[in-house]
Amino acid sequence: MGFFDLFKKKKDVEPAHVAADQGGAEAQAEAQREAEREVEAERKELEAGLEKTKEGFFGKLKRAIAGRTTVDADVLDDLEEVLITSDVGVDTTVKIIQRIEERVARDKYMNTEELHGILRDEIASLMEESHRSTRDFGIEVKEGMPYVLMVVGVNGAGKTTTIGKLAAQLTKAGRKVYIGAADTFRAAAIDQLGVWAERAGATMVRQDMGSDPASVAYDTLRSAVANGADVVLIDTAGRLHNKVGLMKELTKIRNVMSKVIPDAPHEVMLVLDGSTGQNAFEQAKQFTEATQVTSLTITKLDGTAKGGVVIGISDKFHIPVRYIGIGEGIDQLKMFDRREFVRALFGDSK
Ligand SMILES: Nc1nc2c(ncn2[C@@H]2O[C@H](COP(=O)(O)OP(=O)(O)OP(=O)(O)O)[C@@H](O)[C@H]2O)c(=O)[nH]1
């Protein structure tokens, strides 16, 4: 179940006076309280996952503005450095600083204590609207044809783990999930995916190591269609003999899938390791140039202070960040919500 469903549930609860009887009203009130508890628990988990980024960022910010009272050119210079060293990226940092400069010019005197709130507002408005999440963890499942999601990214980024987590959440939501083991480069890759598929209650389609990944993808789609699957997740290799070879292979996998389902893949998701900071920007650049990427997942935000990459990457690439990984656990893949992300880092707006 997606994060937004929790909000939806909350909103759908009708006012008490509409309920037919008192018992119904109480049940609704309890359902609402339960939904609120779930939202709160999700928030806590997100905050815990982003704690290192938050500490790193605010620690630096605090040191930079210590002893200063007004936001002047020096403070802005220091803020710029804090943003850049927090992996927000140069271009996005420049945009944020410009926006704050404009506000300072307008308001004349700005207290450094206000900086925190202003920064939060500017970052929130800068980040693109997050993908509108609906049911099934944001995936639009149509009856009669599986939704095909192909996962790409360099080795170690977290592709297989993300597929496993996603499969688990989808099966939990009652969906029939097929997984294609199209990373045939390493034998261990197929086994690792097999373990995830089993945990998730999904069906994995595989061939032997070294076989043609496009053929695995083809088989997976055929089998998924024949068995009435709702979602297909295709795992791919992160490393081949060389980069050009990898990109060619990804294109071949893409093309072969459309022979089974004309508009497949419906989504090509690039998985980026957030803890690599600037490297994640570089990978996003290379993959988006070489293949058509339609969504992003940023993993490993739990172990790093480099969570600022999410802000920079969503600003720079204009590709929606769909999910973030905040731990190795099966439940630690979260639907990305721009507002909740900013809130976890900066707290509530007043
Ligand atoms: N802490 C943490 N670890 C993660 C997260 N996502 C993935 N990992 C870990 O990152 C490592 C690599 O993940 P994989 O899923 O194997 O990466 P991959 O992209 O499939 O790698 P290749 O198959 O080599 O291309 C594993 O040890 C995962 O447990 C996350 O959100 N948080």
Ligand SMILES: [Mg+2]
């Ligand atoms: Mg893998």
